[in-house]
Amino acid sequence: MRERSNNGTPTKVLLDFDSTDDPAHGEQEWSAHHGYHRQRMYHPLLVLDGETDQLVMAVLRGGATHASKGALAVLRRILGRIREARAAASGGCACGPSRRGLHPFSANAVSSAA
Numbered sequence: 001m002r003e004r005s006n007n008g009t010p011t012k013v014l015l016d017f018d019s020t021d022d023p024a025h026g027e028q029e030w031s032a033h034h035g036y037h038r039q040r041m042y043h044p045l046l047v048l049d050g051e052t053d054q055l056v057m058a059v060l061r062g063g064a065t066h067a068s069k070g071a072l073a074v075l076r077r078i079l080g081r082i083r084e085a086r087a088a089a090s091g092g093c094a095c096g097p098s099r100r101g102l103h104p105f106s107a108n109a110v111s112s113a114a
Contacts, residue, residue, distance in 0.1 A: 014049070016049070018046045019067040024040050024042055025040075031062070
C-alpha cells in the first residue's frame with residue numbers, strides 16, 4: 001500500500017484475506033494435521049492488497065487452525081496503522097484530518113467466499 005500512496009492518498013483500500021497450506025515435514029512446533037488438507041502443515045493467514053496483490057501482512061498459525069481465526073485481530077491492527085498514518089499526514093493537529101483535506105477514515109466490510 002505504501003507504493004500506491006506514492007501517487008497520492010488512496011481513496012479506498014481493498015484487503016484480501018486468505019489462508020494457505022504450508023506442508024510441514026516432521027514434528028515442527030505449531031505444525032499439526034489438518035483434516036481437510038490431509039497433511040501435517042502450518043496454516044498461515046495472508047493479507048494482500050486487493051488491487052495490486054502485494055503482500056501486506058502474513059501471520060504464521062498452527063496447522064489445525066480454522067481459516068478465519070485471527071482475521072479480525074489482524075484487520076483491527078491494519079486499520080489502526082492506517083488511522084495512525086492519516087493522523088500523521090494531518091500533522092496530528094486537534095482540528096482533525098478532514099480540515100486538512102483528508103476525509104475521516106471509515107471502514108466498510110464485505111465478506112465473500114471464492
